[in-house]
Amino acid sequence: MSVSIKGSVALVTGANRGIGKAIVESFLAHGASKVYLVVRNQESTQALHRLYGDKVVTLQADVTDAESISKLALLAADVNIVVNNAGVLAPADPLSEHIEASLRKELEVNVFGLVRVANTFADILQINGGAFVQINSVVSIKNFTPFSSYSASKAAAYAITQGLRDKFAKQGVSVLSVHPGPIDTDMGVEANFDEMDSVSIVSEGIVSALAAGDFHLFPGAMAKDFEAAYRSYSEAFITPV
Numbered sequence: 696m697s698v699s700i701k702g703s704v705a706l707v708t709g710a711n712r713g714i715g716k717a718i719v720e721s722f723l724a725h726g727a728s729k730v731y732l733v734v735r736n737q738e739s740t741q742a743l744h745r746l747y748g749d750k751v752v753t754l755q756a757d758v759t760d761a762e763s764i765s766k767l768a769l770l771a772a773d774v775n776i777v778v779n780n781a782g783v784l785a786p787a788d789p790l791s792e793h794i795e796a797s798l799r800k801e802l803e804v805n806v807f808g809l810v811r812v813a814n815t816f817a818d819i820l821q822i823n824g825g826a827f828v829q830i831n832s833v834v835s836i837k838n839f840t841p842f843s844s845y846s847a848s849k850a851a852a853y854a855i856t857q858g859l860r861d862k863f864a865k866q867g868v869s870v871l872s873v874h875p876g877p878i879d880t881d882m883g884v885e886a887n888f889d890e891m892d893s894v895s896i897v898s899e900g901i902v903s904a905l906a907a908g909d910f911h912l913f914p915g916a917m918a919k920d921f922e923a924a925y926r927s928y929s930e931a932f933i934t935p936v
């Protein structure tokens with residue numbers, strides 16, 4: 696199902712920096728009428744307010760705080776595109792002494808956060824139509840050893856995203872699962888990636904993928920290699936026609 700950004704009302708978690716901020720900028724450049732910026736620190740969106748005025752509305756919430764997320768439904772009932780972008784990386788290989796702590800932290804944000812955001816907006820999206828976008832990763836389909844717990848959390852998020860696709864399809868709501876490779880953000884720098892693609896590869900890719908009605912998006916050079924190798928499995932088992 697094709698979803699146009701033009702005239703849409705969007706909501707982006709983790710909208711203050713990195714990929715989330717780029718999504719806000721791309722959506723507004725493509726004609727979104729309003730974007731809700733869901734952030735932990737309300738001060739962190741001042742630059743976006745200076746640039747975009749009343750086209751952006753900051754809402755304070757933390758995806759680990761179920762109450763703050765459920766309150767968003769009252770504040771953003773006109774939304775028709777929800778992007779769950781907020782995420783954390785706590786590097787840990789499977790035998791490191793902090794693997795449990797890393798995995799708990801990443802599951803809490805990357806998986807339970809997704810579940811909270813999706814459930815909060817399920818009824819609103821059913822009424823308004825539109826799309827739910829989840830920022831997953833290439834690590835959702837291949838574990839990278841130094842980031843084993845992060846990969847596990849993104850694999851779990853991808854599994855939930857597939858379930859959301861089935862549930863939302865019955866309600867006329869599109870679901871888009873985004874799988875970037877290394878992207879030049881604070882997280883990318885923290886991970887020490889050698890070669891990183893720019894955030895706009897992801898944000899502009901989302902605009903195009905929503906218009907095309909796609910379920911998967913693999914933005915960036917590394918992600919394209921994953922997409923090519925994964926396509927036949929995906930077509931057979933994930934998105935059979």
Ligand SMILES: NC(=O)c1ccc[n+]([C@@H]2O[C@H](COP(=O)([O-])OP(=O)(O)OC[C@H]3O[C@@H](n4cnc5c(N)ncnc54)[C@H](OP(=O)(O)O)[C@@H]3O)[C@@H](O)[C@H]2O)c1
Pocket residue numbers: 708709710711712713714715734735736739756757758759780781782783804830831832833874875876877878879880881882883
């Ligand atoms: N960069 C990459 O190479 C890459 C590749 C594939 C997928 N991804 C995914 O893309 C998404 C964005 O990542 P990024 O690279 O832009 O990372 P980033 O620069 O580290 O930004 C992370 C964003 O998530 C927010 N966030 C973290 N914990 C949160 C919480 N508990 N509640 C609400 N917001 C929270 C942060 O808010 P604060 O400013 O308050 O911390 C920030 O806005 C993540 O889901 C990440 O896993 C990134």
